[in-house]
Amino acid sequence: MRKAVAEAAQGSTRTATYLFWRTGQILDEDHGRGAVELPSQRSLYRLLEKLSAGKHTTGSARTRRSLADRPDGPFGERSAAAPGELMQMDSTPLDVLVRLDDGVPARVDLTGMIDVATRSLTAAVLRPTTKSVDASVLLARTVTPELMRPGWAQALAMSRSALPFRRLLDIDARMEHAAARPVIVPETIVVDQGKVFISHNFRASCNFLGINFQPVHDASGWEKGHIERMLGSVGTLFAQFLAGYTGFNAERRGRHLEQQPLWSLLELQELLDEWIVVWQSRPHDGLRDPLHPGRMFSPNEKYAALVETAGYVPVALSADDYVELLPATWRAINAYGVKIRHRTYDDQALNPLRQQRSGVKDRKDLWEIHYDPYDVSRIWVRDHWKGGWITLFWKQLHRVAAPFGELAWDHTRRTLPAASEEQLADAVADLLRRAHQGPADRGDAGTGAGLSRRDRRVAARTKSSPPSTPIAPEAPPADPVTDNSEAGQADDAPEENIAKVIPMPIFDPFTEADKRW
Structure with a gap:
């Protein structure tokens, strides 16, 4: 039975009945068929309970493999006395x-x-x-x-x-x-x-x-x-x-x-x-x-x-070292900018390089571009002529809303010197609530369920703001197409509970005259 339990360590989880059967097979292989008589079922269960104690033989396969691979003896640990040491x-x-x-x-x-x-x-x-x-x-x-x-x-x-x-x-x-x-x-x-x-x-x-x-x-x-x-x-x-x-x-x-x-x-x-x-x-x-x-x-x-x-x-x-570690791709610089995964990036600093050859013959005169897979707001183009990096922003960045709110955790005590526990607790509850509800604009539930499509769009533009990356302090370029008056109206619009607009009827003097009679 010890051999049967050892064989089950790296295999799929099976029941005690299989282990009893496997124990009989091992006895027949080692001593001949029927040479050793198995005890009663109750005795086999007691023996299995003793031999498989702490091994999860009939439990979780992942836990069983982890326990089987664990070395014998006391645990050792390499100590770390400074940040980054290990x-x-x-x-x-x-x-x-x-x-x-x-x-x-x-x-x-x-x-x-x-x-x-x-x-x-x-x-x-x-x-x-x-x-x-x-x-x-x-x-x-x-x-x-x-x-x-x-x-x-x-x-x-x-x-x-x-x-x-x-x-x-x-x-x-x-x-x-x-x-x-x-x-x-x-x-x-x-x-x-x-x-x-x-x-x-x-x-x-x-x-x-x-x-x-x-x-x-x-x-x-x-x-x-x-x-x-x-x-x-x-x-x-x-x-x-x-x-x-x-x-x-x-x-x-x-x-x-x-x-x-x-x-x-x-x-x-x-x-x-x-x-x-x-x-x-x-x-x-x-x-x-x-x-x-x-x-x-x-x-x-x-x-x-x-x-x-x-x-x-x-x-x-x-910043330059960070960009060097990012993944690279090679693209042509067109008149409209650079397109990566159906997103177009452009900036005025790209003007001298538009529709020009990089001079890198091994890459068919394309330009080296580094990008962050987790931040689509900007990319970096290596200037093969003068050196350095040119930052390009996504042209549709102004349309991206920021659906992320305030905080995320339940603090049991005050750990931030300048922030109270009440502020942290309120912010934590807000983040967990938003994370549980999911994106409000994709479900039937939420505060905007009864709003029209235009009202939701205005509210989204009011809350929108460009994301930032860990290294680039410069702000994205302003949208040249957006009208200032429209932006001002969006800023003045309330964020929540937008009332339904009821148009006033056109004044008709003949209808009003008929009402007097």
Whole structure:
């Protein structure tokens, strides 16, 4: 029976009846058919209970494999005394349905990176299928500040957090408008044996930044347990509040999830970025004071403490270095600008290069263009003539609304010095409510259900504002087509509960004369 239990460790889950049958087969193979008589069923159940204790032999297959692969002896842990000294990266499917660009609902992959010393979730990205370029983009976002987005509560700003804002501002001026998420440059990154992380593209990105690349052994998830647990926290503390939540297995999945108002991939990425900033201010059970174990620190508080003790200087990546890490494509510069995935990008700085050859013969005289898969607001064109980068904005950026509101979490205590618990709690409730309801303009429910199409469009234009990226401080160009008078009327329109316009009848003097008689 020990042999039968060992064989079941890596196989599919079966019942105790199968294990009894397999035990009899092993006896017949070793000693001859019928040479050993099996005891009663009750005795077999007692024996199986004793031999399979703590092994999940008839339980979860994933838990059983994890326990079987776990090494014997006491657990060891590599300590990290400074931010970035040891970081871990991993990817897992997110238990949420997302409406993709083609309108098809599907699940997406979540890829994240965590700092072991501070438990800071430095960045996380969502993609339909994780590729090696996504890992490089995640690395680029880790080493650049996260700017505040339109609609975010001021309680999420770095200036109102536990981070050493004034000292960081002296190092990098971009921190003035940054969100409360620290910039951490990795020294060592621990990854698994997935093709995404051991690819040449990601290794090249690590070499570019001088990062020590450390893959774990095969089937050794415990060697990067911090990121494994972190991804599980995203599922329980964020994903289950979203519209379209599927549960982590088929047994926990609801019905007709495809009919719910599902978020798009870009919208869900914005919500996740906002949630990460709030995670940084949440007390973490793994960050306890050794001298006062009853007190828990938040990742931002631990980061501020380690900056003082370890002398860590968080030098963020420059804008040009960030662009260098982004994926590249080659396009022609036309009279109307550059088109990527049916989006047109243009700027006045592109005038000398329109319909010109780049001079790169290996690429058929096309121009090198870098783009962020998680931010469609802008792209960067390499100037092969004079050097440097030219930033191009999406021409339809002014039409994109900002459907993201204020905050995201339930704080058990005051962790942001300049923000009250009441402000944080109200903002948290607002984010979880919006995430659960889904996009209001795609469902039957919501405040705008009884409004006309024009009223909803006016309200959307009133709330609209361009998104921002972690590195580009310049604002997008103004829309030359928009009329100033129309924009002024939209700004004066109320955001909610827009009343129905009832036109006044035309005055008819003959009708009024008839009424007197």
